[in-house]
Amino acid sequence: MTKRLFVKGNEAVAMGALEAGCRYYFGYPITPQSDIPEYISREMPALGGEFIQAESEIASINMLLGASACGARAMTSSSSPGISLKQEGISYMAGSECPGLIVNISRSGPGLGGIDASQADYFQATKGGGHGGYHIIVLAPASVQEMYDLTMHAFDLSDRYRVPAMILADAVIGQMKEALDPHPYKAPADLPPKDWALTGSGTREVNKVVKSLYLGVGELEQHNLKLHRKYAQMQEQEVRCEGYELEDAQLVVTAYGSTARIAHTAVRIARREGYKVGLLRPITLFPFPKQAYRDHTANGQKVLCVELNTGQMVDDVRLAVPQAEVDFYGRAPGAGSLPTPEEIFAQIRLHCEVH
Amino acid sequence: MKTEEMKQVFARPQALNPVQTHFCPGCQHGVIHRLVAQAMDAFDIQGQTIGVASVGCSVFLYGYFGIDVIEAPHGRAPAVATGAKRVHPRRPVFTYQGDGDLAAIGTSEILHTANRGEPITVIFVNNTTYGMTGGQMAPTTLPSQKTSTSPYGRDESKDGYPIKMTEILAGLEGTAYAARVAVDTPQRVIQAGKAIKKAFQTQVEDNRFAFVEVLSTCPTNWGMNPLEANARVAEEMIPYFPLGVFKDVSA
Amino acid sequence: MNHDVFMAGFGGQGVLLIGNLLAYATILEGNNASYFPAYGVEKRGGAANCTVVMSDGAVGSPVVGEPEAALLMNPAAMEQFYPRVRKGGMALLNSSLIEDDGSSRSDLTLVRIPANEMALEIGDSRLVNMVMLGGYVEYSRVVARDALKEALKEVLPERNHRFLPMNHNALEAGAAFVREALA
Numbered sequence: 160m161t162k163r164l165f166v167k168g169n170e171a172v173a174m175g176a177l178e179a180g181c182r183y184y185f186g187y188p189i190t191p192q193s194d195i196p197e198y199i200s201r202e203m204p205a206l207g208g209e210f211i212q213a214e215s216e217i218a219s220i221n222m223l224l225g226a227s228a229c230g231a232r233a234m235t236s237s238s239s240p241g242i243s244l245k246q247e248g249i250s251y252m253a254g255s256e257c258p259g260l261i262v263n264i265s266r267s268g269p270g271l272g273g274i275d276a277s278q279a280d281y282f283q284a285t286k287g288g289g290h291g292g293y294h295i296i297v298l299a300p301a302s303v304q305e306m307y308d309l310t311m312h313a314f315d316l317s318d319r320y321r322v323p324a325m326i327l328a329d330a331v332i333g334q335m336k337e338a339l340d341p342h343p344y345k346a347p348a349d350l351p352p353k354d355w356a357l358t359g360s361g362t363r364e365v366n367k368v369v370k371s372l373y374l375g376v377g378e379l380e381q382h383n384l385k386l387h388r389k390y391a392q393m394q395e396q397e398v399r400c401e402g403y404e405l406e407d408a409q410l411v412v413t414a415y416g417s418t419a420r421i422a423h424t425a426v427r428i429a430r431r432e433g434y435k436v437g438l439l440r441p442i443t444l445f446p447f448p449k450q451a452y453r454d455h456t457a458n459g460q461k462v463l464c465v466e467l468n469t470g471q472m473v474d475d476v477r478l479a480v481p482q483a484e485v486d487f488y489g490r491a492p493g494a495g496s497l498p499t500p501e502e503i504f505a506q507i508r509l510h511c512e513v514h
Numbered sequence: 515m516k517t518e519e520m521k522q523v524f525a526r527p528q529a530l531n532p533v534q535t536h537f538c539p540g541c542q543h544g545v546i547h548r549l550v551a552q553a554m555d556a557f558d559i560q561g562q563t564i565g566v567a568s569v570g571c572s573v574f575l576y577g578y579f580g581i582d583v584i585e586a587p588h589g590r591a592p593a594v595a596t597g598a599k600r601v602h603p604r605r606p607v608f609t610y611q612g613d614g615d616l617a618a619i620g621t622s623e624i625l626h627t628a629n630r631g632e633p634i635t636v637i638f639v640n641n642t643t644y645g646m647t648g649g650q651m652a653p654t655t656l657p658s659q660k661t662s663t664s665p666y667g668r669d670e671s672k673d674g675y676p677i678k679m680t681e682i683l684a685g686l687e688g689t690a691y692a693a694r695v696a697v698d699t700p701q702r703v704i705q706a707g708k709a710i711k712k713a714f715q716t717q718v719e720d721n722r723f724a725f726v727e728v729l730s731t732c733p734t735n736w737g738m739n740p741l742e743a744n745a746r747v748a749e750e751m752i753p754y755f756p757l758g759v760f761k762d763v764s765a
Numbered sequence: 766m767n768h769d770v771f772m773a774g775f776g777g778q779g780v781l782l783i784g785n786l787l788a789y790a791t792i793l794e795g796n797n798a799s800y801f802p803a804y805g806v807e808k809r810g811g812a813a814n815c816t817v818v819m820s821d822g823a824v825g826s827p828v829v830g831e832p833e834a835a836l837l838m839n840p841a842a843m844e845q846f847y848p849r850v851r852k853g854g855m856a857l858l859n860s861s862l863i864e865d866d867g868s869s870r871s872d873l874t875l876v877r878i879p880a881n882e883m884a885l886e887i888g889d890s891r892l893v894n895m896v897m898l899g900g901y902v903e904y905s906r907v908v909a910r911d912a913l914k915e916a917l918k919e920v921l922p923e924r925n926h927r928f929l930p931m932n933h934n935a936l937e938a939g940a941a942f943v944r945e946a947l948a
């Protein structure tokens with residue numbers, strides 16, 4: 160076994176990316192994710208890759224588009240205001256079926272907001288974010304280890320489906336340090352070859368084109384339907400979530416990322432006090448684990464959705480289980496608004512009785 | 515000394531609020547704030563001026579100047595100022611921007627605002643780094659300078675060359691006044707004050723675009739004490755970023 | 766095993782360093798730990814604090830509303846965080862800087878430790894943090910002091926290893942003080 164390291168979540172993202180063979184990084188400084196470019200600028204030269212601090216987030220996402228169109232594993236990282244600027248490029252990547260990793264260590268908004276942890280980018284991440292009715296893969300790590308593991312997984316998923324992938328975390332997961340087992344990357348044997356990637360057309364009969372413009376009658380509709388078939392396939396095959404103490408739970412607390420960690424402790428406290436409560440933690444936010452919610456509310460269980468925002472994922476939960484009673488507890492992100500386990504436990508008590 | 519002989523030689527400018535700033539010890543943003551306030555006092559425009567704050571260590575402009583302020587998105591201050599100026603063509607409008615803000619993410623806005631000859635004043639603070647985010651490489655970072663994202667020193671073959679914004683903007687038809695100054699010695703502070711005043715005059719009297727680049731310190735992210743940081747301005751920055759008036763159509 | 770501790774003081778007191786050290790030592794012993802610092806703007810303001818959560822299972826929340834133990838190193842930390850310490854928990858106050866005797870609460874274990882004086886006596890005023898950490902570990906027994914020493918060796922750059930003995934002395938002195946106080 161390799162030695163367990165003790166690193167920041169942001170560093171784990173950088174380590175996972177380099178381990179997964181990412182050799183192109185394009186970014187622009189912004190708190191609280193700057194540890195990622197700082198780490199990569201240190202390590203990339205020895206690996207023979209490219210690190211570019213671009214003049215803006217707009218430039219960096221388009222550099223990613225270019226590198227990705229040429230078949231490279233490439234990434235960018237930023238935080239909320241910067242991710243907003245990237246939306247045009249993300250829409251083009253989605254339309255051009257360009258894989259690539261976008262890391263959002265999100266912070267509070269709207270506008271300049273603050274640098275504190277936030278989950279208010281859930282809608283932007285999972286509903287497309289830019290124009291044109293597309294989706295990207297969204298993974299929500301809840302530990303330093305998952306920052307590493309899911310970064311690798313995001314590259315694999317993105318390459319497999321030719322859909323851009325996002326790691327959606329926040330300052331809690333990005334700035335905290337935990338143990339990391341930096342296990343080596345193994346590429347899935349069945350990853351399709353990138354035969355669509357540009358190499359310069361000289362030696363081939365047909366030139367390759369990476370584009371999102373479709374003007375022929377019916378062409379764009381077909382293209383969109385193709386994209387949506389991929390989303391449906393991911394819904395079938397790529398959903399991930401984790402349960403904790405769910406077997407006999409009468410109340411299902413649900414949360415992702417940082418708030419799932421906080422809720423985990425709240426559930427532990429509640430179990431100690433005799434409350435029949437469990438935690439359902441989505442790991443993939445898109446595709447969303449709809450079936451898990453159906454399974455765990457089949458016998459009339461109630462759901463309490465906890466988020467560090469004023470209510471976003473709760474909409475998807477309600478759509479997944481329209482028959483269930485789904486309540487929401489959230490805090491509007493900003494300095495001092497991170498909920499505590501005790502606070503969430505107090506909410507659990509409002510929704511659940513001791514047996 | 516008898517009281518009638520006493521004369522006040524130094525006072526807080528009217529336009530500056532009587533508060534303590536958040537700047538680090540040895541940071542020259544404070545001095546530059548003072549010079550901007552003095553320029554507003556000189557034309558007695560405190561009550562009319564609209565300031566546009568950029569995203570960087572100077573984002574808290576609204577706390578320090580007793581004027582109306584808009585906080586612009588990162589790099590977009592000249593565009594926001596354009597909107598304000600078109601609504602209030604008789605009001606003095608200025609932006610105050612760092613080098614990451616103006617010379618990286620905001621290059622498009624500053625170039626086109628100058629090119630339109632938008633009658634605003636731009637104060638550009640060049641400290642060769644991103645101060646607020648913790649000392650990353652800026653477009654103005656000097657060759658071989660180490661920062662948190664250029665850990666082996668700026669490599670011109672990959673990272674490009676430090677951008678000389680004043681020279682670039684002086685080359686545009688729309689620019690009426692462009693100067694680069696420093697505030698590392700008392701004499702240069704006086705010169706900088708004159709240039710900033712001239713930049714406001716260009717707007718207020720001639721209704722034209724004016725630009726002043728001020729070389730500044732960031733002891734915190736340079737890893738220096740205030741004295742070392744001040745010395746670096748003359749030793750390393752001025753040789754690369756020469757001081758002077760690069761354009762003055764009124765001259 | 767589930768433990769958590771909150772540490773607060775001003776920048777320069779080494780609060781974040783001992784938080785790191787404690788979490789790292791816990792991991793070296795094969796358990797799990799999270800270390801969550803206050804960062805960014807808060808950092809500039811001069812205050813420093815962090816939370817360390819330790820467990821032999823999953824760590825759970827890296828933040829805690831009512832910490833089981835608190836190391837409070839200056840008056841500002843005392844004022845802000847003393848009321849939040851869990852009932853039945855423990856507060857270690859740096860009495861060199863905190864005048865408040867903590868008598869506003871009687872529902873926790875309180876130890877007032879003159880950490881600055883002790884650090885000076887050992888030979889360096891910067892050892893305040895190590896004195897406090899030694900005291901906490903003696904109380905909580907969450908890691909062995911040897912694991913802390915091991916962690917310190919790995920965290921400190923080689924050129925600073927000559928300072929290790931002094932740091933060890935500070936850990937031991939803090940531990941001895943708390944042992945006596947609780948005896």
Ligand SMILES: Cc1ncc(C[n+]2csc(CCOP(=O)(O)OP(=O)(O)O)c2C)c(N)n1
Pocket residue numbers: 187188189190216240241244271569570571572588611612613614615616639641643644645646647652732
């Ligand atoms: C879109 C966007 N990207 C990045 C940031 C993060 N950010 C905040 S301040 C800043 C730049 C600070 O540097 P500079 O303009 O040189 O001003 P200084 O702080 O040095 O005065 C950056 C990149 C942001 N707020 N918004």
Ligand code: SF4
Pocket residue numbers: 536537538540541542543571641645646731732733734735
């Ligand atoms: S970080 Fe640098 S630019 Fe910002 S206030 Fe401190 S010294 Fe000034």
